[in-house]
Amino acid sequence: MVSAQPRGQGLGRWLVAALAGAVALTVACDDAASPVDLGRRQAFLRSVGPNVFVPTYAAFAREAAALRSALQGWDGQADSADAPRAAFTAAMTAWQQAEVLQAGPAGSSLLYVGGADLRDALYSWPTTNPCRVDQALVDQSYAADDYLRTALVNGYGLDALAHLVFGAADRNACPAQAAINADGTWAALDAATLAGRRAAFAQRLAAHVDETAQALVSAWSPTGGDFAGQLGEAQGFDGVQAGLDQVAWGLFYLDRQLKDVKIAFPAGIDPSCPTDQCPEAVEFPDAPGLSLAALRANLVGFRALFEGHLPGAPEQLGLDDLLADEGATDLVVELRAAMDAADGALAALQGSLAEAVVAQPEAVQALHAATKTLSTLLKTRVVTVLNLTLPQEGAADND
Amino acid sequence: MLRPAHWMARATAPVDAASLAVARIAFGLVLAGGLVRYLLTGWVDEVFVQPSFFFKYPGFEWVSVPGPTGLYALVGVSLAGALGMALGLFYRVSAALFVGGFAWLNLMDLTNYLNHYYFVLIFGALLGLLPAHRVWSLDARRRPGQGLTVPAWMLWLLRFQIAVVYVHAGLAKVQPDWLLHAQPLSIWMAARTDTAIIGPFLGAPWVAYAMAWTGCLYDLTIVGWLLWKPSRPFAYAAVWVFHAFTHLFFDIGLFPIIMTAVTPLFFAPGWPRRFVRRGREAAQAAVASAARFAPPPRAVVAAALLWCAFQGLWPLRSHVYGGDVLWHEAGMRFAWKVMLREKQGSVTYRVQVPGRARPYEVSPNRYLDWRQHSEMSGQPDLIVQLAHHVEADFRQRGHGDVAVYADAWVSLNGRPPARLLDPTVDLTRLAPDQTGWILPRPDGPPLSARSAVVHPRSVQ
Numbered sequence: 127m128v129s130a131q132p133r134g135q136g137l138g139r140w141l142v143a144a145l146a147g148a149v150a151l152t153v154a155c156d157d158a159a160s161p162v163d164l165g166r167r168q169a170f171l172r173s174v175g176p177n178v179f180v181p182t183y184a185a186f187a188r189e190a191a192a193l194r195s196a197l198q199g200w201d202g203q204a205d206s207a208d209a210p211r212a213a214f215t216a217a218m219t220a221w222q223q224a225e226v227l228q229a230g231p232a233g234s235s236l237l238y239v240g241g242a243d244l245r246d247a248l249y250s251w252p253t254t255n256p257c258r259v260d261q262a263l264v265d266q267s268y269a270a271d272d273y274l275r276t277a278l279v280n281g282y283g284l285d286a287l288a289h290l291v292f293g294a295a296d297r298n299a300c301p302a303q304a305a306i307n308a309d310g311t312w313a314a315l316d317a318a319t320l321a322g323r324r325a326a327f328a329q330r331l332a333a334h335v336d337e338t339a340q341a342l343v344s345a346w347s348p349t350g351g352d353f354a355g356q357l358g359e360a361q362g363f364d365g366v367q368a369g370l371d372q373v374a375w376g377l378f379y380l381d382r383q384l385k386d387v388k389i390a391f392p393a394g395i396d397p398s399c400p401t402d403q404c405p406e407a408v409e410f411p412d413a414p415g416l417s418l419a420a421l422r423a424n425l426v427g428f429r430a431l432f433e434g435h436l437p438g439a440p441e442q443l444g445l446d447d448l449l450a451d452e453g454a455t456d457l458v459v460e461l462r463a464a465m466d467a468a469d470g471a472l473a474a475l476q477g478s479l480a481e482a483v484v485a486q487p488e489a490v491q492a493l494h495a496a497t498k499t500l501s502t503l504l505k506t507r508v509v510t511v512l513n514l515t516l517p518q519e520g521a522a523d524n525d
Numbered sequence: 526m527l528r529p530a531h532w533m534a535r536a537t538a539p540v541d542a543a544s545l546a547v548a549r550i551a552f553g554l555v556l557a558g559g560l561v562r563y564l565l566t567g568w569v570d571e572v573f574v575q576p577s578f579f580f581k582y583p584g585f586e587w588v589s590v591p592g593p594t595g596l597y598a599l600v601g602v603s604l605a606g607a608l609g610m611a612l613g614l615f616y617r618v619s620a621a622l623f624v625g626g627f628a629w630l631n632l633m634d635l636t637n638y639l640n641h642y643y644f645v646l647i648f649g650a651l652l653g654l655l656p657a658h659r660v661w662s663l664d665a666r667r668r669p670g671q672g673l674t675v676p677a678w679m680l681w682l683l684r685f686q687i688a689v690v691y692v693h694a695g696l697a698k699v700q701p702d703w704l705l706h707a708q709p710l711s712i713w714m715a716a717r718t719d720t721a722i723i724g725p726f727l728g729a730p731w732v733a734y735a736m737a738w739t740g741c742l743y744d745l746t747i748v749g750w751l752l753w754k755p756s757r758p759f760a761y762a763a764v765w766v767f768h769a770f771t772h773l774f775f776d777i778g779l780f781p782i783i784m785t786a787v788t789p790l791f792f793a794p795g796w797p798r799r800f801v802r803r804g805r806e807a808a809q810a811a812v813a814s815a816a817r818f819a820p821p822p823r824a825v826v827a828a829a830l831l832w833c834a835f836q837g838l839w840p841l842r843s844h845v846y847g848g849d850v851l852w853h854e855a856g857m858r859f860a861w862k863v864m865l866r867e868k869q870g871s872v873t874y875r876v877q878v879p880g881r882a883r884p885y886e887v888s889p890n891r892y893l894d895w896r897q898h899s900e901m902s903g904q905p906d907l908i909v910q911l912a913h914h915v916e917a918d919f920r921q922r923g924h925g926d927v928a929v930y931a932d933a934w935v936s937l938n939g940r941p942p943a944r945l946l947d948p949t950v951d952l953t954r955l956a957p958d959q960t961g962w963i964l965p966r967p968d969g970p971p972l973s974a975r976s977a978v979v980h981p982r983s984v985q
Binding site: 165366453503507513517524 | 715728
């Protein structure tokens with residue numbers, strides 16, 4: 127009995143010491159905001175902004191400005207649309223390269239650190255609504271001061287612009303029962319009025335695209351929002367790995383949008399297509415050649431993000447190097463081969479994607495298979511080796 | 526060797542109910558905190574409201590998913606139950622509300638299965654059945670005179686339940702990927718090199734090996750160290766350090782906190798009174814003079830023994846199935862196989878519609894969110910469940926009698942992806958006793974522990 131009290135105090139001391147030690151360790155180790163260089167994954171985050179995101183966005187911004195200029199003098203007539211269409215094609219191709227770059231201000235504000243929804247503002251596909259664009263032509267709501275604030279994302283941006291620049295001059299995209307057709311307001315517009323409104327609407331949207339593109343560049347620039355610097359230091363992220371996760375999420379564009387929507391749907395591989403082929407389901411049904419160009423640009427963007435630099439630019443630290451760091455050099459070789467195979471399959475398609483779907487179904491299926499191989503490697507081994515956490519996986523604990 | 530009568534005498538000996546009360550309070554508070562976290566993080570919406578398809582536990586297909594109001598009410602009921610347990614207020618009812626509500630939440634979608642949720646359910650149920658509200662509870666204030674002691678076997682039962690977790694978790698680690706290749710720890714550690722102070726060293730292979738072996742030895746032996754009185758304080762300190770590390774490096778949520786909170790049950794039953802001066806002497810005297818409890822009814826003894834036998838043996842069932850449980854997953858759940866695999870899969874269903882030359886290829890994205898997709902793609906039974914749903918969806922769309930095959934590729938602990946399922950088997954027509962539809966795990970080791978050690982600039 128005599129020794130009970132000292133033993134109790136000893137136990138207490140041990141417990142308190144253990145508790146204090148564990149808490150101190152946890153607190154010390156939880157501080158991920160250290161300015162010290164913390165390894166290759168952080169080096170990648172520091173490099174990918176200036177070497178991939180910023181130049182890609184800057185290239186797009188140049189094309190967006192050119193598009194704005196090209197539309198200034200357009201009268202809205204189809205027979206004078208060559209220059210606007212060429213400028214749109216250049217801008218859209220530049221943007222498609224940026225589609226995999228979804229981290230930061232371009233990304234969803236609900237999902238990404240620093241997300242400002244600029245991607246959807248620029249191009250909301252596959253959320254598009256050409257009928258809504260035609261309705262705006264009729265009611266001239268596009269001219270209202272607050273149109274860009276109140277319209278849904280599919281009422282402006284490059285997707286709406288594509289409909290205005292490439293869409294049929296005398297038809298609208300709405301069903302017969304839609305108000306503009308049922309009440310005859312569309313039919314009441316003469317061709318000249320419609321062209322004038324189309325030109326004015328397109329010019330307003332092009333100006334907005336241009337300004338949004340500049341805003342995106344500024345958001346990444348050291349003299350603006352400096353998101354490149356923020357990403358490089360993983361500021362606002364739950365550590366360097368979380369920054370890597372968000373950059374890598376963009377790669378899944380290849381699986382979810384490119385493979386499943388852009389290729390499988392029109393090719394009749396996806397059940398969204400009720401018949402053998404659905405050529406009308408290509409990304410740009412009114413712009414022959416642009417759907418294929420978009421696929422090519424998507425793959426260029428994918429490779430740039432993977433390798434950490436744009437084509438022709440000096441080599442930089444990329445995801446390929448991070449995979450090699452983990453001993454997965456064989457995986458890097460496989461991924462490069464799969465990217466080459468996808469490029470090759472794409473090059474084998476002739477004419478437009480809509481034409482190829484009908485005339486070269488096996489070749490389109492081969493392209494789908496090539497992207498599937500790439501997607502499988504991405505979803506299985508890349509995610510495993512880099513220990514990536516996918517979106518929504520954070521909405522739960524492990525084990 | 527003690528005879529049954531001696532065991533019964535020791536089992537019915539009165540012991541201080543204080544440690545049981547502390548375990549009750551800690552358990553209730555931790556789980557209440559966990560449920561509040563669920564509410565604050567928006568997980569209720571993400572996990573239960575947004576998905577359009579839910580995977581069911583066999584035998585529990587009837588468990589429905591309420592609407593948003595019902596879901597929040599369910600979380601609220603569980604939260605009230607957890608707080609009621611902590612306060613010891615209407616204790617049995619509170620425990621039933623908590624366990625029932627938490628079970629419902631967990632049975633709604635199999636992709637939410639976590640070992641520690643399973644532990645919470647069974648430990649909560651056991652705790653609720655025991656008179657853990659006898660001291661330091663509002664019930665004891667409302668109805669004093671319930672005594673300050675409980676029979677010793679009640680503590681034994683809870684200690685056994687904790688021991689089951691550690692021992693089986695340790696046994697599960699005795700396998701080549703963990704011990705010989707330090708995987709998946711090596712993969713996980715490489716992603717934690719931004720941790721302050723120690724981060725730059727976490728990429729070194731020896732760290733992963735040291736952690737793998739230490740973790741295995743810890744799990745296998747910690748119960749022994751906790752049971753042996755001289756080592757108990759050191760062992761509990763190790764529990765803190767171990768779980769602080771697991772909390773730091775792995776997103777395992779409440780598990781480290783729960784285990785740290787309930788492990789003091791291994792200390793002498795009256796340990797909390799050392800820290801509570803008020804009424805200590807009187808309580809110790811009352812405990813010392815308490816009469817031995819009557820032996821529990823035979824049915825209770827039988828139920829307790831059966832429960833222990835089940836808990837001891839059920840986690841081992843994967844050894845009966847053969848193959849690699851980390852690959853085929855048969856016997857993976859309810860078996861404390863914790864943190865053993867980094868597994869990612871890619872699944873595409875091929876749906877052959879009558880009269881169509883080519884099959885449709887269906888991505889699980891049509892039906893699942895990212896989290897569900899990720900969980901499903903490495904687990905054969907879930908892939909089969911979704912195949913049935915795809916079949917029903919196609920039938921509903923008027924496609925008639927379709928066949929559903931799966932291209933399922935999986936990478937386990939960094940191995941090159943390999944087919945998980947036989948792509949020629951129609952998953953909607955699997956016979957209950959059918960074998961061979963899950964392909965064997967590919968030969969070969971997992972990803973080597975990373976070759977890049979510590980980069981010089983990492984330690985500047």
